[in-house]
Amino acid sequence: MNRIFYEIFEQMPRQGPGKSEYTKRALSFCQLPPKPQILDIGCGTGAQTLSLAESTDGLITAVDNHGPFLKELSEKAKALGLDSKIQVLHGDMNRLGLKQKFDLIWSEGSIFVMGFEKGLREWKKFLKPDGFMALTEVAWIKDNPPTEALSFWEQEYPAIKDISSNRDIIRSAGYSLIQDFIMPKDAWDDFYSALKIIIHKIKSKDLKNQQALNTIGMFEREVKAYQRFGEFYGYVFFILLNYGS
Ligand SMILES: C[S@@+](CC[C@H](N)C(=O)[O-])C[C@H]1O[C@@H](n2cnc3c(N)ncnc32)[C@H](O)[C@@H]1O
Numbered sequence: 001m002n003r004i005f006y007e008i009f010e011q012m013p014r015q016g017p018g019k020s021e022y023t024k025r026a027l028s029f030c031q032l033p034p035k036p037q038i039l040d041i042g043c044g045t046g047a048q049t050l051s052l053a054e055s056t057d058g059l060i061t062a063v064d065n066h067g068p069f070l071k072e073l074s075e076k077a078k079a080l081g082l083d084s085k086i087q088v089l090h091g092d093m094n095r096l097g098l099k100q101k102f103d104l105i106w107s108e109g110s111i112f113v114m115g116f117e118k119g120l121r122e123w124k125k126f127l128k129p130d131g132f133m134a135l136t137e138v139a140w141i142k143d144n145p146p147t148e149a150l151s152f153w154e155q156e157y158p159a160i161k162d163i164s165s166n167r168d169i170i171r172s173a174g175y176s177l178i179q180d181f182i183m184p185k186d187a188w189d190d191f192y193s194a195l196k197i198i199i200h201k202i203k204s205k206d207l208k209n210q211q212a213l214n215t216i217g218m219f220e221r222e223v224k225a226y227q228r229f230g231e232f233y234g235y236v237f238f239i240l241l242n243y244g245s
Helices: 003-011 020-027 047-055 067-079 116-126 147-156 163-172 185-204 210-229
Strands: 037-041 059-064 086-090 102-107 127-140 176-182 233-241
Touching: 003 067, 003 185, 003 210, 020 047, 020 176, 020 233, 037 047, 047 059, 047 067, 047 086, 047 102, 059 067, 067 086, 102 116, 116 127, 116 163, 127 163, 147 210, 163 176, 163 233, 185 210, 185 233
Parallel strands: 037 059, 037 102, 059 086, 102 127
Antiparallel strands: 127 233, 176 233
């Protein structure tokens, strides 16, 4: 990722579509023990980490490979008096090297980095038997998307699947699917509104850097694609149980 990419995302309230309300809805399906140990993978600046900390009495280990996101999360946690419930870990989700097993693994908008199936299989070793996992993955949510939408996603994330294929992957990776729901459109609207404001600010500085312009162009295409074809794809929250291992 280039500098401008991080400059944009460091200013965003969150780094992917989401909302505290939907984090809490997903959490309501997880039956957790008192003081649960929670691992939040690809936490970004931690919008969902803070929601989890508000709603649980356990300890959250929030992992990301971008240090400034973690610094921001630590500062917010402190300001909200939630710092005793959150510890940040600067690390790579591909090589977590944790000895501990968790009651809950959370990952909003991040498992795509490893790939949905690979992430599910690799992270299982960090989950206690009967532990829960909650994640979001972009998916086709309506049949027969137009060719332009297909070719947009062919470039962005060719591994995108429909919900039913993701459910099959979940089961074959050794989990029970407890619940899934499509994240409502307002999560995307909020995300893109914030993105458009930041892009406008950056563009209004005399921008000559071609790499920066390319990055901004990529985000603008993403926003436009959602405006045109957003009814065909969305983030799906999957809540899983790690049975019998
Ligand atoms: C789309 S953002 C989602 C962030 C946050 N969960 C949210 O929903 O606002 C993906 C996050 O994964 C992090 N990330 C990307 N590659 C990673 C890796 N290899 N290991 C750990 N984190 C990674 C990024 O820094 C970013 O914070």
